[in-house]
Amino acid sequence: MSTELFFVQLINGVQYGLLLFLIASGLTLVFGVMGILNLAHGSMYMVGAYLVWYFVALTGSFTVAAILSAVIALGLGILIERMLIQRLYNRNHLDQVLLTIGMIFVFNSLQSILWGNDPYGVAVPEALSGSVPFTDNSSYPIYRIFAAVICIAIAAALYFLVSKTRLGMLIRAGESNREMVEALGVNIKSLYTIVFAIGVMLAAISGIIAAPMSSIVPGMGESVLITCFVVVVIGGMGSIKGAFVGALLVGIISTFAAVLIPTMSNMIIYIFMILVLLVKPQGLFAK
Amino acid sequence: MSRITILASTVLATTLTAGLSSAALAATGDPIKIGLMLPFSGIYAQLGEAGRDGLKLALKEHASQLHGSPVEFIELDTEAKPSRAPELASSMLNQHKADFVIGPVHSGVAMGMIKMLRGKDTIMIIPNAGSAAATGPLCSPNVFRTSFSSWQPSYPMGKVALEKGYKKVYAISWNYGMGRESLDAFKESFEAGGGEIVEEVLLPFPSTNFQSHVSAIADKNPDAVFTFFAGGGAVKFVKDYDAMGLRGKIPLLGSGFLTEGTLQAQGEAAEGVITGLHYAEELDVPKNREFRKAFNTEYGHYPDIYAVQGYDAGQAIASTLDQLNGDISDKQAAIAIMEKLTIDSPRGEFTFSKAHNPIQNIYLREVKDGVNVVQSVAAEALEDPARGCKL
Amino acid sequence: MIFEKRTERIFLAIFFLIALCIPLFMEDNSFFVGKITTILILAVFVMSLDFLVGRVGLVTLGHALFYGLGGYLFVILTPEYEAVNFWIYAFYVLGVSALIALIIGAVVLRTSGIYFIMITLAISQMGYYFFFDSLEFGGGDGLFIFIKPETSIFGLNFLNLDNPTHFYYLALLGVLITLLTIKIVLRSRFGRIIEASRLNPERTEALGYNIFAFRLISYVIGSTLAAYAGLLFALQYGYVNPQFMTWEMSGTALVMSILGGMGTIYGAILGTITYEGLQYFFEHVSEDWKLFMGGAIILMVLLLRKGLAGYLEKLLEK
Numbered sequence: 001m002s003t004e005l006f007f008v009q010l011i012n013g014v015q016y017g018l019l020l021f022l023i024a025s026g027l028t029l030v031f032g033v034m035g036i037l038n039l040a041h042g043s044m045y046m047v048g049a050y051l052v053w054y055f056v057a058l059t060g061s062f063t064v065a066a067i068l069s070a071v072i073a074l075g076l077g078i079l080i081e082r083m084l085i086q087r088l089y090n091r092n093h094l095d096q097v098l099l100t101i102g103m104i105f106v107f108n109s110l111q112s113i114l115w116g117n118d119p120y121g122v123a124v125p126e127a128l129s130g131s132v133p134f135t136d137n138s139s140y141p142i143y144r145i146f147a148a149v150i151c152i153a154i155a156a157a158l159y160f161l162v163s164k165t166r167l168g169m170l171i172r173a174g175e176s177n178r179e180m181v182e183a184l185g186v187n188i189k190s191l192y193t194i195v196f197a198i199g200v201m202l203a204a205i206s207g208i209i210a211a212p213m214s215s216i217v218p219g220m221g222e223s224v225l226i227t228c229f230v231v232v233v234i235g236g237m238g239s240i241k242g243a244f245v246g247a248l249l250v251g252i253i254s255t256f257a258a259v260l261i262p263t264m265s266n267m268i269i270y271i272f273m274i275l276v277l278l279v280k281p282q283g284l285f286a287k
Numbered sequence: 288m289s290r291i292t293i294l295a296s297t298v299l300a301t302t303l304t305a306g307l308s309s310a311a312l313a314a315t316g317d318p319i320k321i322g323l324m325l326p327f328s329g330i331y332a333q334l335g336e337a338g339r340d341g342l343k344l345a346l347k348e349h350a351s352q353l354h355g356s357p358v359e360f361i362e363l364d365t366e367a368k369p370s371r372a373p374e375l376a377s378s379m380l381n382q383h384k385a386d387f388v389i390g391p392v393h394s395g396v397a398m399g400m401i402k403m404l405r406g407k408d409t410i411m412i413i414p415n416a417g418s419a420a421a422t423g424p425l426c427s428p429n430v431f432r433t434s435f436s437s438w439q440p441s442y443p444m445g446k447v448a449l450e451k452g453y454k455k456v457y458a459i460s461w462n463y464g465m466g467r468e469s470l471d472a473f474k475e476s477f478e479a480g481g482g483e484i485v486e487e488v489l490l491p492f493p494s495t496n497f498q499s500h501v502s503a504i505a506d507k508n509p510d511a512v513f514t515f516f517a518g519g520g521a522v523k524f525v526k527d528y529d530a531m532g533l534r535g536k537i538p539l540l541g542s543g544f545l546t547e548g549t550l551q552a553q554g555e556a557a558e559g560v561i562t563g564l565h566y567a568e569e570l571d572v573p574k575n576r577e578f579r580k581a582f583n584t585e586y587g588h589y590p591d592i593y594a595v596q597g598y599d600a601g602q603a604i605a606s607t608l609d610q611l612n613g614d615i616s617d618k619q620a621a622i623a624i625m626e627k628l629t630i631d632s633p634r635g636e637f638t639f640s641k642a643h644n645p646i647q648n649i650y651l652r653e654v655k656d657g658v659n660v661v662q663s664v665a666a667e668a669l670e671d672p673a674r675g676c677k678l
Numbered sequence: 679m680i681f682e683k684r685t686e687r688i689f690l691a692i693f694f695l696i697a698l699c700i701p702l703f704m705e706d707n708s709f710f711v712g713k714i715t716t717i718l719i720l721a722v723f724v725m726s727l728d729f730l731v732g733r734v735g736l737v738t739l740g741h742a743l744f745y746g747l748g749g750y751l752f753v754i755l756t757p758e759y760e761a762v763n764f765w766i767y768a769f770y771v772l773g774v775s776a777l778i779a780l781i782i783g784a785v786v787l788r789t790s791g792i793y794f795i796m797i798t799l800a801i802s803q804m805g806y807y808f809f810f811d812s813l814e815f816g817g818g819d820g821l822f823i824f825i826k827p828e829t830s831i832f833g834l835n836f837l838n839l840d841n842p843t844h845f846y847y848l849a850l851l852g853v854l855i856t857l858l859t860i861k862i863v864l865r866s867r868f869g870r871i872i873e874a875s876r877l878n879p880e881r882t883e884a885l886g887y888n889i890f891a892f893r894l895i896s897y898v899i900g901s902t903l904a905a906y907a908g909l910l911f912a913l914q915y916g917y918v919n920p921q922f923m924t925w926e927m928s929g930t931a932l933v934m935s936i937l938g939g940m941g942t943i944y945g946a947i948l949g950t951i952t953y954e955g956l957q958y959f960f961e962h963v964s965e966d967w968k969l970f971m972g973g974a975i976i977l978m979v980l981l982l983r984k985g986l987a988g989y990l991e992k993l994l995e996k
Contacts, residue, residue, distance in 0.1 A: 098932075121522055255496070277793055402915060
């Protein structure tokens with residue numbers, strides 16, 4: 001591999017890693033605060049992609065479609081938490097797993113009923129459709145740079161939210177001591193609703209951002225779910241920082257593996273995860 | 288929303304027929320039972336639905352050929368899961384006593400079905416799965432295919448590449464049956480004509496993280512790229528190829544599924560992609576124009592290749608029954624008739640080979656303004672070599 | 679009595695009574711016999727998972743690895759065109775599975791909780807890719823078992839595996855053996871230590887027991903039983919495919935086990951029958967069966983606190 005190609009692939013890997021972070025961030029946030037393992041997280045990613053496709057077709061504007069989709073996802077998150085998740089707080093974790101598996105079935109069916117099973121694509125928004133010269137015979141699309149920037153911005157916003165704001169303080173307190181937060185007069189129920197809804201919205205936003213770069217197809221949620229879990233487990237469940245580092249590592253490793261040992265590339269991230277867990281059984285940034 | 292009403296009525300209908308079926312059947316005489324084993328949910332759902340719609344249209348159009356025999360459809364969702372294939376095939380064979388079993392889309396499911404149905408008293412018609420084994424080592428008198436073998440769309444593309452003057456080709460696909468067989472078929476004719484495969488990449492199925500591979504292609508700078516991808520993967524690959532600026536610089540060739548049923552999603556990115564397939568939507572054959580019109584009238588949208596393959600399965604059934612005067616009880620006679628059929632397909636007429644795979648034209652197509660435009664016939668009446676078949 | 683609860687005894691008595699008689703009524707419908715055989719085989723698989731998850735406290739999402747391995751190992755170990763003896767080769771398959779489980783267990787048991795879930799999932803996905811990508815094992819298309827094994831013991835041959843009814847009884851025997859194995863293990867001293875280490879690992883450790891070793895042995899037992907289920911499933915239709923070992927397969931089994939009532943063992947049978955029954959019904963009613971299936975799962979998890987077995991116990995244990 002030439003030095004030039006090495007850097008090209010490094011950029012590809014970072015870009016993939018940033019998107020992985022965005023998808024995984026909601027998952028790790030919800031787990032960290034509420035202790036809920038949301039297997040339907042991938043479905044929310046799918047919902048985001050389908051919604052933005054639908055609204056782009058309807059309104060013609062990617063920006064409008066993206067905002068509408070994110071807001072709907074937030075509402076959906078509140079609804080799911082209030083109607084379903086909330087009823088299971090005092091239950092076994094496995095009941096929650098079962099519930100979210102049921103949700104995967106429902107969301108996949110709804111997707112098929114509402115939007116059909118054809119593969120769809122969203123065109124890159126006009127303003128971002130150009131590309132910059134890259135290597136001799138390839139160029140780098142502006143939209144993908146934009147997507148990476150958005151991912152970094154959201155990572156920064158999340159970091160700020162968790163470490164600097166009152167909500168963040170409650171989140172940090174809530175994950176370590178539920179009773180204490182309640183004793184402070186904070187309604188832990190609403191806090192959980194907000195956190196879950198933000199988690200859903202983050203998944204949907206990653207679906208929205210990924211939409212112009214990928215294909216919108218049935219089952220797209222499950223295809224990202226496992227990679228997402230690998231990311232948060234490597235980073236340490238519940239840690240936003242861990243998810244960020246884990247995502248970049250997985251992004252870069254799988255990109256290089258894909259080129260250097262393509263037939264093995266799907267195994268590489270699992271091998272990497274197992275190695276990490278053998279050295280650090282709680283992930284890199286365990287709490 | 289109409290599907291909800293359909294859903295409600297099917298619930299009602301199934302509950303009613305569950306009780307009434309035996310009485311109703313006795314009154315109308317023996318129906319022709321056609322079992323559909325297709326994916327109606329999951330990633331291949333669109334292919335399953337198209338195949339079913341085509342099949343039903345054919346039987347509706349050719350109702351007169353059935354000589355008054357009623358048709359009963361049994362539909363089972365394979366979910367494209369091989370683990371359920373033998374069980375569902377057993378349901379068709381032993382529970383529903385289907386005369387014909389139409390399916391599947393997915394090659395792994397095909398293996399499970401063939402295991403159960405080979406040599407049995409039902410006729411299996413494969414309306415998509417291109418696995419070489421189905422009409423190769425595992426061929427069987429009662430197994431037919433109205434679609435293609437994986438070899439067929441790719442083999443002629445080797446010659447096409449050479450004719451266009453491409454000497455060094457980068458080949459990339461998924462590491463599974465269809466992907467490997469497609470690349471092998473391309474290589475077979477391309478290398479025989481003196482071409483060189485500079486790199487052959489097989490990615491884990493169904494990974495769609497293509498960007499790094501596109502960068503690697505740019506780095507390698509081959510004369511052209513040959514690929515097999517389908518469905519969502521095809522959309523993603525073509526989009527990545529375009530996004531990284533390779534479109535217009537390095538020609539992209541493929542087995543036709545790269546641009547089949549995916550053009551709308553690919554948009555501008557697919558312009559100029561060259562593929563080989565046994566069909567093209569705008570194929571200038573009278574039968575194709577009629578078919579497209581009829582299909583659109585029936586379903587409100589235009590058909591794709593998967594609908595054509597289902598339609599031809601329906602046509603094969605109808606023609607066979609016509610010659611049997613509507614009596615399907617003797618399967619050996621039915622098989623003997625089917626083997627000699629000439630199907631007037633929207634893709635042009637085809638016949639079945641000894642191994643029961645279509646002998647058909649492969650068209651060379653190029654995407655122009657969002658349509659696969661036929662450039663020429665890449666191979667006329669191409670017959671799959673059916674390696675390993677003893678029929 | 680190894681079946682402590684009244685509900686358990688009633689359920690199992692009814693279950694085995696009906697199960698024994700089913701083929702008598704269905705001699706002419708080999709599909710239904712086959713379908714119920716598959717459910718019985720799945721029940722073996724789900725019971726083995728229920729043992730690990732509900733009793734040992736090892737929540738695994740990679741259990742299907744052994745389900746798939748049972749079939750693949752049989753194909754790998756047997757000559758292609760020769761009818762081998764079922765019992766001897768089942769012994770080989772289970773032996774190798776146990777060895778593999780021992781090695782994998784020694785690695786994965788170093789983690790716990792959600793990390794254990796993920797590491798087991800990762801290993802089973804690796805197994806899946808291994809078979810999916812390997813040409814010699816048929817890749818994604820899978821492999822056929824062309825000749826079914828014969829089942830004679832000491833020259834006596836009761837079962838002909840080509841006969842669906844005979845195969846059915848073999849599967850039912852599998853359910854019985856699995857149930858008894860798990861129950862006997864749980865009732866033993868070993869089982870009580872396992873139970874204690876699930877409820878209070880620190881204390882058990884303090885009493886001088888090596889929890890790791892106990893969990894490892896349990897993991898091997900559970901995995902070997904799963905491999906037996908997988909072997910039966912592969913032989914039923916003579917077909918193996920890497921899809922048998924996907925995480926979806928493990929997930930579905932987990933759903934069945936939770937639905938049935940985690941850790942009750944007999945609940946696993948109940949959960950499997952309910953899940954498969956619902957799926958069969960919805961599939962024949964609507965193309966959008968997954969919507970109903972998902973709805974049913976959500977409803978059941980909201981309404982039933984301890985699964986179906988818990989509900990039955992509420993009705994029967996007074």
